[in-house]
Amino acid sequence: MVSTVKLSELIRDIDIIKIHGDTSVDVTGIYYDSRKVSQGGLFVAIPGLKHDGHGFIPEVYKRGAIAVVGEKRKENLPDNVPSNLTYIQVKRSRRALAQLANAFYGHPSRNLVLVGITGTNGKTTTSFLLESIFNAWNKKAGVIGTINYRYAGIEEKAPVTTPESLDLQELFARMLKHGVSHVVMEVSSHALDLDRVYGCDFDAAVFTNLSQDHLDYHENLDTYFKCKLKLFCEHLAESLVQQPIAVVNIDDKYGQHIPNEPFYRKITYSLERGADIYPVEWKVDGSGINAVLATPSGKMEIRSPLLGRLNLYNIMAAVGTSVGLGVSTEAIRKGLANISRVSGRLENVPNDLGISVIVDYA
Incomplete structure (x- = not known):
């Protein structure tokens, strides 16, 4: 620096x-x-x-x-x-x-593998999943998101989901100094609208879903979606990364409107056949998620302690991103299995009362 x-x-x-x-x-x-x-x-x-x-x-x-x-x-x-x-x-x-x-700060994102995740729900959990997968792949990962900013054993408070551009570039530079090679970042609609991630060289962008939220800031859902679309149609287009990937939930009606573009490779996921990533078979119960996923790399048997059908979507988003970035199947399976919990996101609360207590969105 x-x-x-x-x-x-x-x-x-x-x-x-x-x-x-x-x-x-x-x-x-x-x-x-x-x-x-x-x-x-x-x-x-x-x-x-x-x-x-x-x-x-x-x-x-x-x-x-x-x-x-x-x-x-x-x-x-x-x-x-x-x-x-x-x-x-x-x-x-x-x-x-x-x-x-x-x-x-010397264009730090050019020296990082940078994943941006946008959508109304699922950003935080997907970022935790990718962090666990990258760590299982023996890569030093950093995470920028709603809960905190963390890297190399350091945790910093997160005043906003996506930092202002100046603070973001300084954070990238600091992560590089600590040996981080892969960064997973939640990209809010506010950040996209306010050019906070302008000039970042993304290797991958993920769209989880879109529902009514932040309409106090955006005029309506269509305006909200157009803002999210910037991550794909502007930032991936301008990235210096050769053929970045776009990972898209096509069970979401807005995800279906993210176009195919020549400047990125699109990887889709769904609960139904026809997507690039989908469950051939799956089971969700109180112990977690067990599934066999069809992927561009072949069938992949996975297990995760995360709870609920919504987390199956988050897992598919993380798997699609990982496959697109060339992560080994072994590292993906290990990373999914190793994740313990995501604070306040369908979080199981152990107790001696013989009842199931789950905290969500806390």
């Missing part, structure tokens, strides 16, 4: 409208929170729902910012913005932040 980067290098790939000032300066850090700016910092002014970052430009100058990136024309900035402060006008501040963060 570098200590400073020339501003001219950082802005090389962003969509610039106009540059005001010197770009030969050294940048010590990138910030989108005005309160955290320090000497030599580059501040990205983002128009928010409650506050507009452009209004804090005079403050960040006092804190030592040497340049600002923003959407507004320079003549529309606050009157007390110093004339000697370098200002770069861009089309979209959030997208510029993602590109700047990628450049500053």
